[in-house]
Amino acid sequence: MQVSVIENVLKLNDEIAALNRERFEQAGVFVVDMLGAPGCGKTELIESTMIRLAPDVKVGVIAGDLATQRDGERLARHTNQVVQVNTGKTCHLEANHVREALKSIDLSTLDLLFIENVGNMICPVGFDLGQSAKVGVFSVSGGDDKAAKHPQIVLESNVLVLNMIDLLPHVPFDADVFRADVRRLKPRAKLFELSALKFQGIEQWLGWLRQHLSTDRRAGRSEALTT
Amino acid sequence: MQVSVIENVLKLNDEIAALNRERFEQAGVFVVDMLGAPGCGKTELIESTMIRLAPDVKVGVIAGDLATQRDGERLARHTNQVVQVNTGKTCHLEANHVREALKSIDLSTLDLLFIENVGNMICPVGFDLGQSAKVGVFSVSGGDDKAAKHPQIVLESNVLVLNMIDLLPHVPFDADVFRADVRRLKPRAKLFELSALKFQGIEQWLGWLRQHLSTDRRAGRSEALTT
Numbered sequence: 001m002q003v004s005v006i007e008n009v010l011k012l013n014d015e016i017a018a019l020n021r022e023r024f025e026q027a028g029v030f031v032v033d034m035l036g037a038p039g040c041g042k043t044e045l046i047e048s049t050m051i052r053l054a055p056d057v058k059v060g061v062i063a064g065d066l067a068t069q070r071d072g073e074r075l076a077r078h079t080n081q082v083v084q085v086n087t088g089k090t091c092h093l094e095a096n097h098v099r100e101a102l103k104s105i106d107l108s109t110l111d112l113l114f115i116e117n118v119g120n121m122i123c124p125v126g127f128d129l130g131q132s133a134k135v136g137v138f139s140v141s142g143g144d145d146k147a148a149k150h151p152q153i154v155l156e157s158n159v160l161v162l163n164m165i166d167l168l169p170h171v172p173f174d175a176d177v178f179r180a181d182v183r184r185l186k187p188r189a190k191l192f193e194l195s196a197l198k199f200q201g202i203e204q205w206l207g208w209l210r211q212h213l214s215t216d217r218r219a220g221r222s223e224a225l226t227t
Numbered sequence: 228m229q230v231s232v233i234e235n236v237l238k239l240n241d242e243i244a245a246l247n248r249e250r251f252e253q254a255g256v257f258v259v260d261m262l263g264a265p266g267c268g269k270t271e272l273i274e275s276t277m278i279r280l281a282p283d284v285k286v287g288v289i290a291g292d293l294a295t296q297r298d299g300e301r302l303a304r305h306t307n308q309v310v311q312v313n314t315g316k317t318c319h320l321e322a323n324h325v326r327e328a329l330k331s332i333d334l335s336t337l338d339l340l341f342i343e344n345v346g347n348m349i350c351p352v353g354f355d356l357g358q359s360a361k362v363g364v365f366s367v368s369g370g371d372d373k374a375a376k377h378p379q380i381v382l383e384s385n386v387l388v389l390n391m392i393d394l395l396p397h398v399p400f401d402a403d404v405f406r407a408d409v410r411r412l413k414p415r416a417k418l419f420e421l422s423a424l425k426f427q428g429i430e431q432w433l434g435w436l437r438q439h440l441s442t443d444r445r446a447g448r449s450e451a452l453t454t
Contacts, residue, residue: 037265038348038377039369066349068375089379091318091349119376120349121265122293122318141368141394142266148295149346150265152316167368170397172424197399 013127016095020102020130027107029060030212031115033093033129035153036137037146038119041163043071045137045196045205046114050078052199052206057213058109062101063116064093071116081105081113092124093117111213121150132212133158133225140164140173148181158225159190159208166195188226240354243322247329247357254334256287257439258342260320260356262380263364264373265346268390270298272364272423272432273341277305279426279433284440285336289328290343291320298343308332308340319351320344338440348377359439360385360452367391367400375408385452386417386435393422415453 024031034042043063050059060081063071072084083101085093098115105113115131117124125134136157138146141164147154154160160182168175175193182189192208194201212225251258261269270290277286287308290298299311310328312320325342332340342358344351352361363384365373368391374381381387387409395402402420409416419435421428439452 037346037369038373039264039267039366065376067378068372070372070375089349089353091347118349119264119373120318120347122316122345122347123350126316139266139368141366141391141398142264145295145297146265146346148297149292151294164368167394167397170394171368 010126013095016099017128017130020095020098022130023102023107024113024130024132027110029107029110029113030133030209031113031129031131032209033115033117033124033131033134034137035117035121035124035134035157036119037121037139037142040119040137040139040142041196042116042119042137043074045161045163045194046116047075047078048196048199048202049114049206049209050075052202053112053209054078057111057210060105060107060110060113061116062093062098062105062113064097064118066090066118081110087118091118091120092127093129094127095129098129112209121146121153125152125156134227135159135161137161137163138178140167141171144173144175144178145181147178147185151185154182154185154189156227158227159192161205162191162193163196165193166198166200237353240322243326244355244357247322247325249357250329250334251340251357251359254337256334256337256340257360257436258340258356258358259436260342260344260351260358260361261364262344262348262351262361262384263346264348264366264369267346267364267366267369268423269343269346269364270301272388272390272421273343274302274305275423275426275429276341276433276436277302279429280339280436281305284338284437287332287334287337287340288343289320289325289332289340291324291345293317293345308337314345318345318347318349319354320356321354322356325356339436348373348380352379352383361454362386362388364388364390365405367394368398371400371402371405372408374405374412378412381409381412381416383454385454386419388432389418389420390423392420393425393427
């Protein structure tokens with residue numbers, strides 16, 4: 001009985017995600033689901049990205065958290081298309097959270113929409129939200145073992161980010177160990193190593209985003225990304 | 228239907244947790260469930276604690292992770308009573324994981340048992356494992372907003388740890404903001420600020436553990452802790 005309930009929940013989620021995806025594609029908006037542990041710097045990365053892409057790329061954000069409006073308020077300094085979703089005790093965003101949030105977002109004004117998932121390396125990974133791409137964010141302060149310990153986020157993300165490289169002199173983190181774990185799980189993984197706070201190494205990440213934005217614009221739809 | 232399934236799962240969990248607790252109390256072992264985000268330094272704190280408490284306090288560990296034996300191997304340098312539990316895709320430990328792990332632990336040799344939960348600030352909080360105390364671990368690198376964003380872990384932990392204070396000069400973290408959020412949620416919260424890596428500020432934490440160990444020994448049981 002438990003299995004069938006979970007299957008039904010996921011099936012309903014997938015149906016709503018498909019509707020979200022259709023809306024995103026019609027609007028020509030590239031939608032990035034940002035996944036990662038609490039404190040890995042998802043909000044910081046979105047903020048730095050918005051600063052660097054302004055004013056030519058219009059960015060919106062749906063920010064998920066159990067509680068507080070803090071991310072929403074922080075991001076509202078850079079865009080008026082931001083919605084905070086508080087999930088209460090729910091450990092991940094579902095497609096329906098996104099559908100509800102879209103009532104307060106004008107997609108026609110946007111090129112790029114970030115969905116900042118609830119800080120959690122595990123539960124959000126399995127939920128399709130209708131995004132164009134999933135980005136798994138790791139941080140240097142979180143330890144070099146986190147890719148190996150969380151294979152699903154590595155496998156299911158289209159792109160990986162290793163954030164907080166400015167802290168490398170101050171923490172025990174062997175970048176070779178981290179990279180080797182990533183390659184073992186996914187030999188062709190796309191990995192950006194950067195510091196969102198210091199804008200260090202951020203250009204490649206921005207280039208990846210821009211590439212998909214322009215693809216969107218030309219084709220009028222999101223291009224399929226390989227995981 | 229979904230609600231009743233979840234209720235049944237939790238009811239079964241609580242029954243097994245009660246059996247675990249009975250075993251811990253009979254053995255006079257103080258059992259600490261360590262909760263926190265991936266990369267907040269749970270393993271580091273357990274490791275530093277074992278180093279400082281050796282040889283007079285005998286410590287065992289049940290280490291939970293989705294995948295890999297890395298924590299188990301790391302901790303096995305300090306104790307022969309260590310079991311790694313790999314949960315696969317499950318985002319938290321349940322009482323039954325602990326019951327299974329106890330088949331490989333000799334409680335009669337221990338004073339203190341750490342259960343290092345899966346790295347996740349959300350899902351593990353609601354599951355009773357039979358522990359004597361829950362410890363919620365935060366880290367300076369994770370940002371000063373994490374107590375406010377995760378009220379449940381603050382409310383349900385008996386003790387809070389703010390780890391990685393050695394990184395304060397290198398990251399944007401306002402300790403007053405963090406402390407104020409903790410106090411607002413829980414005015415009498417017990418909070419230890421330390422760096423497990425540098426053994427900085429660790430004495431108060433060790434003192435808290437020792438106090439409960441000796442209580443155990445005298446009374447032959449775990450003393451009830453307030454959350």
